Amino acid sequence: MIEVNGWLIEKALRPLFRKFSLLGNKVFFDNEDFPITKVLEDKYPIIKGEFEKMQDRLNDFAPFQEMSPDQIYISNDDKWKMFFLKAGKIRFERNCQEFPETMKIIESEKNLISAYFSVIGPRKMLMPHEGPWCGILRIHLGLQIPTEGKGCTLVVNQQEYRWEEGKAVVFDDTYEHIAVNMTDRNRIVLFLDYMRPLPWPLNWLNHFVVYMARFLPYFKIPIQRHKEWEKKFYGEAA
Template structure:
């Protein structure tokens, strides 16, 4: 399956408005950040991640069992039209647990240990397994908002001479099983898996630590995003509630 011919419909007013305000808003949020505005961060700078790392084998084992039945992991572009420009083929797969307050009950039932653990993460916005099949490439792009940070927990990481990495600005890093990679998605980044094996991570988005003005403005911005097609298309595709 591929989505190369996909043509996105006209954005709603809410989406157009969000795109217009996001860069001035991000400049304000950068000044409100309690941890600076670097491309990468250490796990110790984000509270509430210890339980996931301590129990990462539970998460890894559930992900490995899921990978034995690949048809249960849909392509990201299939369930999220807004991601099809980046996820234009079926090689980037996603298995959602929660997002913007919605939960995917069928997925959570298949991986109950992971679902219970991600529920313990404070200020969680999104949680899903991100699967890069061999040959996956995501072109350079920037995320929407500094309100959140991307948190990757390595689960199944290909070994060998071929590269499976991410570039954020000028720095290239690879994943390690049981370890975190945390970065600000508003910096330009691209991702690739040139190996012959799939790469599986637990992908979280969590609220950035902010001063109170930035904190409440971030929550309002995410409340608005929740009501757009960007989130609602995925909710409907997964029968989330």
């Protein structure tokens, strides 16, 4: 039944997961229900400090469409780049070595299963799209958010949010959304996947699907490509 990029199982489960979500069916969620958001905000200076050493290598970060070719409709140029720490609990060990304190924070919350730095370049819009799995909520922590001009905006299900440096936001990305950077500088966030709080047996089903997803080409190919990119980034032999 599973068909990724059509995600038949996801389309079938989406209304069920939303209906029985322990925190309700929302577009944006209350940070108070996610204690990790306060931890992220409190530790923002540490995370930002570790990221600063990568600032001169942003151009070498992995372009989204090269890592995930099935999703080229979202971004077809090199203005959306990423730097993965973990994906579906699969760690990118060499990258993690560069962010020891950030990884301690991430690993302190068992429900955080993916983490990467997302860089949207100047004058760039990510086209309308929906997240692939309703069992995941997204958390963004603003690291570098230009505010000049029209600034940077996230629009989810027609609800607008403006990122702030040092502030976290939790949202359901299976609603159609866009991300826009209308400035002349990079917008940078720490992008996290959080397991949606669900009652049993839906929580068991959620964990099962997330685990099995790593074996599907839709997810397996980006993970393999990013591991190959990781070796090149550090000049290591393949």
